[in-house]
Amino acid sequence: MCLAIPAQILSINEDSTAEVSILGVRRVVALDLVPQAALGDFVLVHAGYGIEVVSEQFAQETLDLLREMPELLEVVN
Amino acid sequence: MAATDRGSELTMAATDSNSFRDPVLVSGLIRKIQNLAASLESSKCVDTSPHAPIDASFKAHSVAPPKAHPNNPNNSKPNTNRPNRPIRIMEVCGTHTVAIARAGFRSVMPANIKLLSGPGCPVCVTANADIDSIIACTRIPNSIVATFGDMLRVPGSSSSLQQCKTEGAAVQVVYSPLDAIKLAQDNASKNVIFAGVGFETTAPLVAASIKRAAALNLKNFFVVTAHKLVPPALRALINDPDLGLDALILPGHVSTVIGVAPYEFIAKEFGVPAVVTGFEPVDILQGISQLLTQLANGKTTIEIAYSRAVMPSGNPVAVATMNEVFAPCDANWRGFGLIPNSGLTLREEYVSYDALKRFAPEIEATKEHQGCLCGEVLRGTISASDCPLFGKVCVPANPIGPCMVSSEGSCAAHYRYQIVG
Numbered sequence: 001m002c003l004a005i006p007a008q009i010l011s012i013n014e015d016s017t018a019e020v021s022i023l024g025v026r027r028v029v030a031l032d033l034v035p036q037a038a039l040g041d042f043v044l045v046h047a048g049y050g051i052e053v054v055s056e057q058f059a060q061e062t063l064d065l066l067r068e069m070p071e072l073l074e075v076v077n
Numbered sequence: 078m079a080a081t082d083r084g085s086e087l088t089m090a091a092t093d094s095n096s097f098r099d100p101v102l103v104s105g106l107i108r109k110i111q112n113l114a115a116s117l118e119s120s121k122c123v124d125t126s127p128h129a130p131i132d133a134s135f136k137a138h139s140v141a142p143p144k145a146h147p148n149n150p151n152n153s154k155p156n157t158n159r160p161n162r163p164i165r166i167m168e169v170c171g172t173h174t175v176a177i178a179r180a181g182f183r184s185v186m187p188a189n190i191k192l193l194s195g196p197g198c199p200v201c202v203t204a205n206a207d208i209d210s211i212i213a214c215t216r217i218p219n220s221i222v223a224t225f226g227d228m229l230r231v232p233g234s235s236s237s238l239q240q241c242k243t244e245g246a247a248v249q250v251v252y253s254p255l256d257a258i259k260l261a262q263d264n265a266s267k268n269v270i271f272a273g274v275g276f277e278t279t280a281p282l283v284a285a286s287i288k289r290a291a292a293l294n295l296k297n298f299f300v301v302t303a304h305k306l307v308p309p310a311l312r313a314l315i316n317d318p319d320l321g322l323d324a325l326i327l328p329g330h331v332s333t334v335i336g337v338a339p340y341e342f343i344a345k346e347f348g349v350p351a352v353v354t355g356f357e358p359v360d361i362l363q364g365i366s367q368l369l370t371q372l373a374n375g376k377t378t379i380e381i382a383y384s385r386a387v388m389p390s391g392n393p394v395a396v397a398t399m400n401e402v403f404a405p406c407d408a409n410w411r412g413f414g415l416i417p418n419s420g421l422t423l424r425e426e427y428v429s430y431d432a433l434k435r436f437a438p439e440i441e442a443t444k445e446h447q448g449c450l451c452g453e454v455l456r457g458t459i460s461a462s463d464c465p466l467f468g469k470v471c472v473p474a475n476p477i478g479p480c481m482v483s484s485e486g487s488c489a490a491h492y493r494y495q496i497v498g
Contacts (some may be wrong), residue, residue, distance in 0.1 A: 003172055004278065004330045004386070017255075030255055032285040033395040044333060044386055047225070047275075048253020049282035052333045052392050054385060071112065072105040 004046040006054055009039055020045065097357030106362035107185055113369035114187035117164060163191040165321060166368055167314065167457055169307065170328035171198035171485025172356050178490040180358045190365075193320075193457040194487040196310055196410060197328065199275045200227045201479040201486050202455055204409040206443045207303040208233035211272045213438035214301060215246035220436075221264060223257035224272040226250045231479045234444040238272075254286035261290070261298040270432040273302045278330040280304040280421055281395035284402035287423075287430050299432035302421055305408060307331050308339045309419035315347050319458045324368040325351040326361070329383045334399075336391025337379045344377040355383035402427050411479070412452030451478035454487050461491035468492060 007020035007029065016031045022045065031037050034050040043050035096102070168174065174194045177183065183192050196202045212233045215222050222238065229239045229250060242248040247267075251257050254271055261269035273283045283300060290298040307328060315322055327340060332353040343351045350371035354364030364382045371377050381387050399421070408420025423431045449471070450464040461467055461480065471477040473489055480486035 004333065028255075029253075030282070030285065030289070032289070033281055033392060033398060035394060044330070046278055046330060047282055048255045049285060051278065051282070051330065051395060052386060052388070067102075069105060069109055071109040072101065 004044040004051060006042045007045045007050075009037060009041050009043060012037075012039060018043075018050075097355070097359045099359060102359045103362060106359065106366055109366045110190070110362065110369060111187050113366060113373055114164075114190050116373055117369065118187075118189050162321070163189045164323045164369075164372065165191050165193055166324045166326060166365060167193040167195045167320070167322050168326035168328075168354075169195040169197045169311065169314070170326075170331070171201075171483070172330075173197060173326060173328070173354065173361065174487055175485055175490050176356050176358070176361060178494040180361070181494070182358075182361065190369075192365075193322075194454075194461075194490075195314060195457045196412065196455040198455075198480065198483050198485040198487070199279070199305060200231055200483045201451065202305060202310075202410045202412070203228075203231070203274055203303050203479070204411050204443075205234050205445060206409060206440070207274075207301075208237075209440050209443060210433055210438075211301050211303070212236055212238060212241060213440045214270045214272075214432055214436070215241040215248060217268065217270070217432075217436045217438050219266070220268040220270055221247040221249055221260060222270050222272060223249045223251045223254075223260055225252075225274065227483050227485070228272055228274055230476065230482045232446065232476070232482070234441055254283050255289075258286055258289055258293070258295065258298060261295050262293070265297060268297050268299060268432075268436075270299045270301060273300045273304055276305055276307050276328070276331050277334045277399070278328075280403060281334055281392075281399040284398045287402050287427055288398065290430065291427070298430065299435055300423070300430050301432050302403065302423060303408075304403070304421040305410065306405065306419050306421065308335075308342075309416050310410060310413065311340070311343060311351075313413055313416050313419075314457070315343065315349055317456065317458075320456065322349060322457075324349060324372060326364050326368070327351050327353040327379070329353060329355050329360075329386060332381070332383070332387045332391065334392050334395045336387070336396075337381065337389050338391075340379045344379055348377050350377040351379050353379070353381045353383050353387050355386065410455075412455035446478050449478035451480045451486075451488070454480050461488040464488070 005022055007022040010019045010021055012018045017028050018031050019026055020029050029045050030049045034043055034053055037043050037050055037053050042054050044052045044054050174197055186192060208231055224238055230237055238248050257269055257271040340351055343349050350368050352364045352367045354360055367380050367382055403421035404424050405418040406420045406422040407415055407417050409415055448466055453459045454461050466477050467488060471481050473492060476482040480488040
């Protein structure tokens with residue numbers, strides 16, 4: 001139930017809603033809880049509301065950390 | 078990043094999504110977990126019982142006052158005095174329940190690591206009395222009950238929203254409370270009553286929708302508030318002597334909203350490690366490995382292994398919105414009974430949106446489902462397949478309890494992915 005999916009903001013309306021693209025599907029979400037969200041940002045959408053602005057950079061950092069673990073060498077070699 | 082770079086960013090996102098399911102990373106993490114489990118194994122003996130025995134006389138109970146936890150740093154050193162049994166790691170999020178079941182991670186865990194599912198499905202923990210209250214709203218004249226799809230088939234004492242709908246009641250499934258507001262705008266002569274169920278991920282947007290209704294001066298939009306708060310339930314779980322939890326996988330998107338501060342007591346008061354974890358296979362294994370690392374090192378803290386979606390401070394706007402509209406209240410949880418300050422009620426300024434206060438519908442006397450052990454499943458004291466009804470009279474096509482109804486319920490996940498134990 002707490003599923004949340006990243007979506008990119010395509011346009012922002014005057015009533016704090018925005019048109020977003022979720023995996024290519026367009027829908028309207030509310031930005032009440034992420035007032036800082038800007039055009040082109042990715043927001044995590046839960047039940048029609050953006051709940052956080054997310055950066056792909058964070059994902060890359062997590063992956064970089066994972067790639068440092070020594071056990072990877074054991075399974076790669 | 079400039080708008081022109083968005084295309085490449087989208088491509089990168091797709092690549093990352095794949096990486097979080099990378100079999101090499103998964104294999105490496107499983108190896109790491111095995112190594113950590115072996116080092117923890119050498120520090121203690123292990124018994125072979127798969128879980129705590131089923132207490133046939135179990136009844137829903139109120140939360141016991143805090144007591145010394147085996148890992149409590151105030152009276153003992155972590156890592157040296159865990160009981161003689163497997164290390165018990167619990168997740169408390171329905172999406173984790175499904176992700177772990179789908180990936181089959183229980184079958185690849187070392188023998189001394191036991192993964193438990195807790196009260197992570199908001200629909201499942203909603204007490205029969207609350208479901209009955211929502212069902213009672215379908216009998217309010219000239220009303221439409223708007224609900225998330227998860228709630229539709231959940232049985233109350235004698236009916237469900239689905240059954241009411243079949244019998245002619247106006248029950249409308251919505252994806253968002255925004256849709257319920259639209260429903261109220263389009264049906265000015267009807268009372269639209271939204272069933273507010275969900276944890277901290279959902280409560281802020283229900284609060285935001287009430288504020289939207291107020292701004293639109295909508296007089297025909299109401300809410301039943303059956304929201305639940307996760308940290309008070311975690312306290313109840315850690316205090317449960319039947320469980321003896323060693324570590325907690327914390328929910329991802331609840332934490333997106335509340336951050337880590339509300340979890341600090343888990344490490345500070347109880348010496349139990351806890352890690353906010355994402356939902357991809359690599360995320361979950363990374364969360365487990367961080368928990369085991371903490372146990373092995375004897376240092377417990379609250380960590381975030383899902384930093385791409387969770388800031389340490391959470392979303393302050395969402396928390397402020399939730400706190401502006403709602404106040405904490407005691408709440409009944411299926412399987413737990415009353416947990417202090419674990420629910421939300423509308424504040425005085427917004428009480429006119431409270432459907433139950435506005436219409437005071439007659440609510441039937443609460444009855445529990447005969448033989449259903451959803452309560453014990455939600456507390457993690459038994460596994461779904463230990464329930465005598467599981468897979469026999471209780472199946473997804475004919476669910477007896479909510480944990481088999483909801484796709485995120487432990488019983489539904491166990492049934493779907495054929496897990497035993």
